[in-house]
Amino acid sequence: MTGTPRRAVRLLLMAAASLSVLLPLLRGATAAGAVAEFGMGRGEAVAAQLATALVMLTAFLLSGRAADLWGWPRVLRWTLGMMVAGGAVAVTADRPWTYLAGRTVEDAGAAGVLIAALASVPVLNLPGRITRVVGGAVAGVATAFVLGANIAVRIDSVAGWRLGESVLPAAAALLLLAALRLLPRDRLPGPAVRALPVCGPGVAVAALLAVAGLELGPLRDWSDPLVGGLLCAAVALFAACRARSVLLARRNPGPPAPGVPALAAGGAMAAGATLGFTQLALSAAVPVVLLQRGVTLAHVTLAMSGYGLGMLAAGLVARHWRLTPLTSSSLGLPLAAVGLAALHFLPADAGRAALVAGAVAVLVGFGLVVAQIPYLAGFLAALPRQRRAAASALYPVSILLGGVLAQAVPGSTELLTGRGGPPALGTVLWVACGVVAVVAMLLGRPVVSLAVAAAAGLQHLLLVALAGERVADRPGAAVAALAVGAVMGLVAWSRRQQSERLARVRASEIALQQAVLHPIPPLLGELRLTGHYQPATAGTGVGGDFFEAVRTPHGTRLLIGDVRGKGLQAVQTVTDLLGCFRSQAHETADLGELAARLDRQLTRLAAARGDEELFATALLLQHRDGVDQVEVVNCGHLAPLRVGPDGVRTTPVPALLPLGLGALGLGRGPVPTPLALPGGSALLLHTDGLSEARNSSGEFYPLGERLSVLRAADPGRLVAGLAADVHDWTHQLSDDIALIALTRA
Incomplete structure (x- = not known):
């Protein structure tokens, strides 16, 4: 990319990645108008949801492989073109299947754009700068999220669904023109040795079968033979692929090909799956709990924008302060768990409920994303050059799988369709809170998560003992207990940091003494x-x-x-x-x-x-x-x-x-x-x-x-x-x- 300003290329890539975030927002805002015009029923809705998940998973894997073979600039241009073509078909469709086909192509293009943007990060930046670059990109995407969420809620009523649907294809067309001007047309030099795929066809098919089963389970019924057959086939195929890999490794004990570092990949994928799971739970629960309290749709969207503000704050923190994965997980994920728990105790008043929900969304967004950035940056920096793009697809795949798993939680589908009640709401939120807490103990310091839970629980029990259960269950008392838990978590983290710092000083002291x-x-x-x-x-x-x-x-x-x-x-x-x-x-x-x-x-x-x-x-x-x-x-x-x-x-x-x-x-x-x-x-x-x-x-x-x-x-x-x-x-x-x-x- 000699002669091309790297700042301009980074802005192009950040804008392209923002399209992948804005697509589901605008799609959700315009889907109601399209469904009403085409008269689509439950069957078409199920097919569209299943196709979106399968197509995006396939596009993630294929785009990564293509970027390794032909370079990420080509893949970016191709996938932006797919977004333009798919969006144009969806906007001009006169039949439901034509509309769904256009949406599918647009989804595949958005997935490829995200892979190209991820694959470019370790190419354009030195390893030590990747955390700052990812933090800046997250801040830019978060800004687009906040603006897009508040525009999307009004676009259907103001301009109609077709005009709203045409916004992203038009933006993709502008970015495609910029990519043609800024990015090289020639094929980038590939690796000297032909790289093996990150996952073979068998594992990819097993992942597709698992996603299909998890998507159809809550939509049809978990006892449906088709759902059970898909999940069993996925498990059997994955086990067969794993056994075949072990046998091949024993038969050919030569030096292994450069692979994806297991520790970096595991941390990034665990963080990504937690992000996908929690995002879907949050987007399913917050609108329902606010609408039940009489909050208007515009204010619901404004409250959900707090999640983007939390992302923005996390990106700026990561850009200006060097956070380690352990520190970010120890602090961020317990804060996210506290925020999810606080959603159970929103005030009954509509205005105060919207305000508290917005603050909770900020807390959850900050906690989740601040834990993502160091893991993602370390993962991208550790990828082998031969399989850099294909391996980077593992992160968005994990986010997708986390969202699919969240849909399998009892009550989540009812909440997403607006039919869920308090039992479904409580189930989804507590499961999400538990998932975040478990991952916080795995990726961060267990003592911090335990301190948060113990302090909040003891505070609640103390209120029950002193003032009675009625007072303890009030929103203010519950939020105060959670705040005490969060403060105790910070104290535990600070204490552990101090202990480790003293241990390092002592080790340095001993090393100096033995050297002299x-x-x-x-x-x-x-x-x-x-x-x-x-x-x-x-x-x-x-x-x-x-x-x-x-x-x-x-x-x-x-x-x-x-x-x-x-x-x-x-x-x-x-x-x-x-x-x-x-x-x-x-x-x-x-x-x-x-x-x-x-x-x-x-x-x-x-x-x-x-x-x-x-x-x-x-x-x-x-x-x-x-x-x-x-x-x-x-x-x-x-x-x-x-x-x-x-x-x-x-x-x-x-x-x-x-x-x-x-x-x-x-x-x-x-x-x-x-x-x-x-x-x-x-x-x-x-x-x-x-x-x-x-x-x-x-x-x-x-x-x-x-x-x-x-x-x-x-x-x-x-x-x-x-x-x-x-x-x-x-x-x-x-x-x-x-x-x-x-x-x-």
Whole structure:
């Protein structure tokens, strides 16, 4: 589409998709005049309804396949032409069957137009922009829906059914001219490998049989042998196709062809079926419940326009905020279920009933559509290039099947024909509410749906207990209970989001800590070790304390220390020091020289930062295999503590100046101090965060005294006991704590 403005093409596609939404609205407004003129009876009405469902299902599948073979621009032009031709035949018809044939062709064209528009989305847009594009398209279609609904209700009485029927063919003709001008005439390059169909002929025939049975069931009778035969044949054929696919996969175990992602397709189809089911239930119930309260037809249409306003709001939200499928389902679908439940409690007054019904329609439209957009966008972005258009047909097919299933609900057909009473109304609305609630639990967070239902139910029971059933059943009280449920659902969702956010922070904290401070291994060389690190600030994972234990050709070497300062700069200093230690511990034979190299590294870092006060206390320890002593170099750090049968003792290790002051960079490195490590005793290396931990009275943690009480020479028990004990001593750490306990294996 080189040279064609993409904005113009997107507007063309949005207008074309709007035709598919406006067709049933205008058809419903003009059908009464056509039926009266041609004198069509129940037989013709049943045939028309069945033909519409079957033709649209067939058109969805064939248009998707055609778009994969010849490109969506061609299919768009062809199907717009079908709408023009079919509409012209219907408008000029002088016999009922000619009129029905024209309608059928127009329906097929509208289905193909929708498929072409869907197939174009992943072609014209990068995957990351599809959600915004779909949101903008939904907002545009919703605007057309609101305008079309309010025009359609007046068009038959003002202009007659033939003129009203000619509006969409005329609009399709204008769009066809625009498509001929804007879209390329050449065939788009197809996939290099011939793509297999998304569903084979057998599955397509099974779907057609199922739709025919579900459509005829409420129109004839569910006990009719024809209905039962169609449904049984559909199930048997689908099972046979599935068994054949499994057998072929076992016989030909080669690499599978690129297919439709099951998770993305399942979510989109579940959301689409819910949309189709709920839309039909809403369009069947709201007009009946409002007309029973004396609301005029114009105001009924105005109330139903609220559904389009909800769609508009959902499209704008999706366009400006990036919503995930889980978030949109967790928030949107429970709101839609609350709105459907509220329809049971409309006020008896006509004006207030129309106002509340309009608000409910806004809520239901927003909740349903805001849940659709992320699933549809993710589905379109994940489609394989070879079968992009055919696979995209699965979404409108699911909407169609959802509407067909809604017609199978007892009472829905009576409501659609205006003959339903309160029992049918209650059945359809509660079933729709239950379906939306179940899908909300499957696609969203179950805790949100359960919170909505539990809070609304408890509120109602509380009103019954306190004020009586008569007061609790009033519309205001019922709506208030549902509002409480919706608020509790939002609270539950917010709480769950916060919990997950904290879990992610904790996971990041652990990952950062393990990346900077490697876990101390339980056995290294001939030493048994246990390490523990506790940052003073929750959520940081790493502070200014550090430790490390490595196995080198010169023996087992340990490092523990504390950097001056806090925050990210202290973490950077820790990272530099540990990196230097991990590399130089293998290269430097003398432990004193290793300490000198760490000193020079920190001096260079201080000069690079211009920080003359940067330093770190550190203690280096080395154990050579086969000896019962360790060597220690102490650079301004706390001396190790020996814990053994004879009690707790501070080891005599002279303290040098801390690292970073340049004292070790002159002349030879310091001489390590040997320390005996007899069996049955342990050495404890620690930072000042342990010994300087304060309780609420300001007293320091009595480390020696508490070690005498613990009397644990095993490294694991020693460290675990100290960590728990200091936690009981202080209500809040003021400094990081790093511990290493070691003993001979």
